[in-house]
Structures are given as C-alpha cells and as structure tokens.
Amino acid sequence: MSATHPVIALTLGDPAGIGPELIARLIAEREQFTGTHSVLVGDSWLWEQGQRHAGLFADLPQVASFTEARAHEGLSMMAVDSVEKGDVTLAQESAACGASTLAVLTRCIEAAQSGQVDAICFAPLNKLSMKKGGLAYEDELHFFAEKLGVSGYFCEFNTLGTLWTSRISSHIPLKDAASYVTQERVIAASQLIHDTLKLAGFNTPRIAVAAFNPHGGEGGTCGREEIEVIAPAIAKCRAQGYPIEGPFPADTIFIKARDGEYDAIVTMYHDQGQIAIKLLGFKSGVTVQGGLPIPITTPAHGTAFDIAGQGKADVGPTRNAFAIAKRMGTNLRALRLETAAV
Structure with a gap:
C-alpha cells in the first residue's frame, strides 16, 4: 500500500x-x-x-x-x-x-x-x-x-498521443457557433487546457488558437471575429502569463501541430477540431472531461x-x-x- x-x-x-x-x-x-x-x-x-x-x-x-x-x-x-x-x-x-x-x-x-x-x-x-x-x-x-x-467553464478535450484539442462550443447547431465566439469563452478554453496539460505532465504547454473564419478572416474581409474577439482574448491570456498563440487559419494549424510545433489547439466549434484529429488517428483517441x-x-x-x-x-x-x-x-x-x- x-x-x-x-x-x-x-x-x-x-x-x-x-x-x-x-x-x-x-x-x-x-x-x-x-x-x-x-x-x-x-x-x-x-x-x-x-x-x-x-x-x-x-x-x-x-x-x-x-x-x-x-x-x-x-x-x-x-x-x-x-x-x-x-x-x-x-x-x-x-x-x-x-x-x-x-x-x-x-x-x-x-x-x-x-x-x-x-x-x-x-x-x-x-x-x-x-x-x-x-x-x-x-x-x-x-x-x-x-x-x-x-460552476466554472468546462468542456471535452480530445487527445491523440501528445496532441490535445479543446473547443469553445460543442454539441450545438453550426448556425449557432458564431454566437459562442466570445472573449470570455476563448480565454476560458485556452486557460483551462493549459492548466489541464500541466496536470497531465506537460511542463511548458504550447497552445495555438484556431481562427473562426476561412483563411483567418483575411484581414477582416471574410469575417471580423479574429480581429474583434479572438486576438484580444489571446492578448489577455498572454498578459496573465499564459503562452497562448494565434489565431491561426484552421485549415493549416493542424499541420503544424502534427509536426510537433504545438501540444494543443483551441478550436471554435465541434467539427473544426474533431475532423482533423480523427483523420490523424481515430483508432487511438481519448476524451478527457475538462474543467x-x-x-x-x-x-x-x-x-x-x-x-x-x-x-x-x-x-x-x-x-x-x-x-x-x-x-x-x-x-x-x-x-x-x-x-x-x-
């Protein structure tokens, strides 16, 4: 014993x-x-x-x-x-x-x-x-x-080996996903996965945040969530000592993560992360109940x-x-x- x-x-x-x-x-x-x-x-x-x-x-x-x-x-x-x-x-x-x-x-x-x-x-x-x-x-x-x-923020994490994902919305209609893109939720999801990774044994978690719009919003011509919501939320995380980076276009960030540049990606809605991580390794994935x-x-x-x-x-x-x-x-x-x- x-x-x-x-x-x-x-x-x-x-x-x-x-x-x-x-x-x-x-x-x-x-x-x-x-x-x-x-x-x-x-x-x-x-x-x-x-x-x-x-x-x-x-x-x-x-x-x-x-x-x-x-x-x-x-x-x-x-x-x-x-x-x-x-x-x-x-x-x-x-x-x-x-x-x-x-x-x-x-x-x-x-x-x-x-x-x-x-x-x-x-x-x-x-x-x-x-x-x-x-x-x-x-x-x-x-x-x-x-x-x-x-009573605080909680969400599912999906993991594949050393790669983890979080999301700011989950089992909701896609038409409602934009309403969940708030600074509060981006900050909460980013900080929660950082702290969870620390508990899981990652000494210095490297976390990227995905953009919401195609091509990261293309400077505001394809959506302004990146400029008005996601980037300010990341800045607030960094000011509090959380080494969060982004936002990155969602169609390329998983390539960097696959190649070992990041330990976790915060995504904006369910399928944005789930499709990528299941393609990378559906047969070895784990769900962690976060928060x-x-x-x-x-x-x-x-x-x-x-x-x-x-x-x-x-x-x-x-x-x-x-x-x-x-x-x-x-x-x-x-x-x-x-x-x-x-």
Missing part, C-alpha cells in the same frame, strides 16, 4: 457494448496498473462475460469500498448490482443499460466528491441508453459537472455495437485513456498530499 499512489476507478461502460471486453483486455496488461490502487467497479456477471468475450481471465481481489481499495497495490474489484443479466441484450440500446451506466458512474463520482477517488476511467457508454435510463443532461460531461458542483475537479477519461470511440461480443475490440484507445487517468491522477494525488501537509 502507498499513500502517494492514486485510487483510480475503472468501469465497464455500457453493458451491451464492447466495454467489458475492453476492460478485460486492459486488465490482462497488469503492468499498466503499477503505481496505482485501481478498482474495477461493476457487475460480477458482466465482468465475467467481458472476460469470456476477450478470452482473457483475471482473478481480482474483492473489496467492499474505495477506502479498502487503497489498501490494495494494483488491482481490485468492487462488485455492484446495477443490472440483471436478463435485462441486457448485446448490441442493443436499452433503459436498463443506461440506468446501469448511470448507477455505476454515480457511485464513482460520489467517491470522488469525498476524496476517496483520484481519477476515473470509464469504458464506452451509449448516450441514447443513458437518456432512456434517466440521464437528464445533454451528455455525460454535463452530468459529471452537475454532480461535482462545477472537473478530478481527471475523468474514456476512449474517444463509442460502444461499437457492430462488433460487441465478437472478441474483436481494440484495447489501444482504452489503454491510452487509462494512461492519462493514471498520470493525471498521480499528479492530483501529489497535490492533495502537498496541500494537506501545509
């Missing part, structure tokens, strides 16, 4: 998807869990099914609480009863699966609120099932933010109902998601211990 190691909650995701198989594949790589107190939270029957689909089996010590999990170096399991096996049909959305996902995540979030958990990594979930099962928010990020009492008091990560792909139960799931993105949760959780744990010692 080590008081300096983070407790990381790991979940199986939607019971009807590839999540249980992915977690079985991840847990087979025991070296991933060195330096952590990781605890799998989920239904015993579902964990057994995921192992059968993966063809990989692991005997995990059982714990009754997250506090008990901290006494186990490496891996343990906290069994919960969130859904009956007979209520789950593989590769099919359902209220039962959504309610199960919500129940398990709520258990982990409540533990995070009390300081028992330092990071969460969840396998893919299904938004339609969650909404059928009682999700009253537009997505899981808003659910997390509400549960954790977040929350603890790190929460997940592979960027979905529940892949088309291959659920077939033993074909690629563990790569889940491995990457856990690695980020481990790195950020370790740093957060160190900060918590440092603060407690003062």
Whole structure:
C-alpha cells in the first residue's frame, strides 16, 4: 500500500457494448496498473462475460469500498448490482443499460466528491441508453459537472498521443457557433487546457488558437471575429502569463501541430477540431472531461455495437485513456498530499 499512489476507478461502460471486453483486455496488461490502487467497479456477471468475450481471465481481489481499495497495490474489484443479466441484450440500446451506466458512474463520482477517488476511467457508454435510463443532461460531461458542483467553464478535450484539442462550443447547431465566439469563452478554453496539460505532465504547454473564419478572416474581409474577439482574448491570456498563440487559419494549424510545433489547439466549434484529429488517428483517441475537479477519461470511440461480443475490440484507445487517468491522477494525488501537509 502507498499513500502517494492514486485510487483510480475503472468501469465497464455500457453493458451491451464492447466495454467489458475492453476492460478485460486492459486488465490482462497488469503492468499498466503499477503505481496505482485501481478498482474495477461493476457487475460480477458482466465482468465475467467481458472476460469470456476477450478470452482473457483475471482473478481480482474483492473489496467492499474505495477506502479498502487503497489498501490494495494494483488491482481490485468492487462488485455492484446495477443490472440483471436478463435485462441486457448485446448490441442493443436499452433503459436498463443506461440506468446501469448511470448507477455505476454515480457511485464513482460520489467517491470522488469525498476524496476517496483520484481519477476515473470509464469504458464506452451509449448516450441514447443513458437518456432512456434517466440521464437528464445533454451528455455525460454535463452530468459529471452537475454532480461535482462545477460552476466554472468546462468542456471535452480530445487527445491523440501528445496532441490535445479543446473547443469553445460543442454539441450545438453550426448556425449557432458564431454566437459562442466570445472573449470570455476563448480565454476560458485556452486557460483551462493549459492548466489541464500541466496536470497531465506537460511542463511548458504550447497552445495555438484556431481562427473562426476561412483563411483567418483575411484581414477582416471574410469575417471580423479574429480581429474583434479572438486576438484580444489571446492578448489577455498572454498578459496573465499564459503562452497562448494565434489565431491561426484552421485549415493549416493542424499541420503544424502534427509536426510537433504545438501540444494543443483551441478550436471554435465541434467539427473544426474533431475532423482533423480523427483523420490523424481515430483508432487511438481519448476524451478527457475538462474543467472537473478530478481527471475523468474514456476512449474517444463509442460502444461499437457492430462488433460487441465478437472478441474483436481494440484495447489501444482504452489503454491510452487509462494512461492519462493514471498520470493525471498521480499528479492530483501529489497535490492533495502537498496541500494537506501545509
């Protein structure tokens, strides 16, 4: 047992998807869990099914609480009863699966609120099932933010290796995107990804901000958001000590980032960044829930109902998601211990 190691909650995701198989594949790589107190939270029957689909089996010590999990170096399991096996049909959305996902995540979030958990990594979930099962928010990020009492700016980060992206608007109609281009949101998104990268282990994050209009607005002849909003916001960030650069034309900035000039790009709307980063490496992407008091990560792909139960799931993105949760959780744990010692 080590008081300096983070407790990381790991979940199986939607019971009807590839999540249980992915977690079985991840847990087979025991070296991933060195330096952590990781605890799998989920239904015993579902964990057994995921192992059968993966063809990989692991005997995990059982714990009754997250506090008990901290006494186990490496891996343990906290069994919960969130859904009956007979209520789950593989590769099919359902209220039962959504309610199960919500129940398990709520258990982990409540533990995070009390300081028992330092990071969460969840396998893919299904938004339609969650909404059928009682999700009253537009997505899981808003659910997390509400549960954790977040009042400030929050957004999803998408990562691909060492390249991260943020955005000032997300799941909204494209016709509304311009109304979100405000100095306040540009500043908040830029500063949040900078601070998150620091927690993730980047000593001096290099961050670029994308323009909103084609060709960066062409000096105001193709839109004035760059001149009137984005550039002043960047100047304010720099005045506060944040080394933010831009705005850069969105159709070329990802080339510079791909070539290693930047660690992160702040984009102006969902597809501006998502198309680029998914083209660069869809099979290895991770989503980080930004702006929350603890790190929460997940592979960027979905529940892949088309291959659920077939033993074909690629563990790569889940491995990457856990690695980020481990790195950020370790740093957060160190900060918590440092603060407690003062």
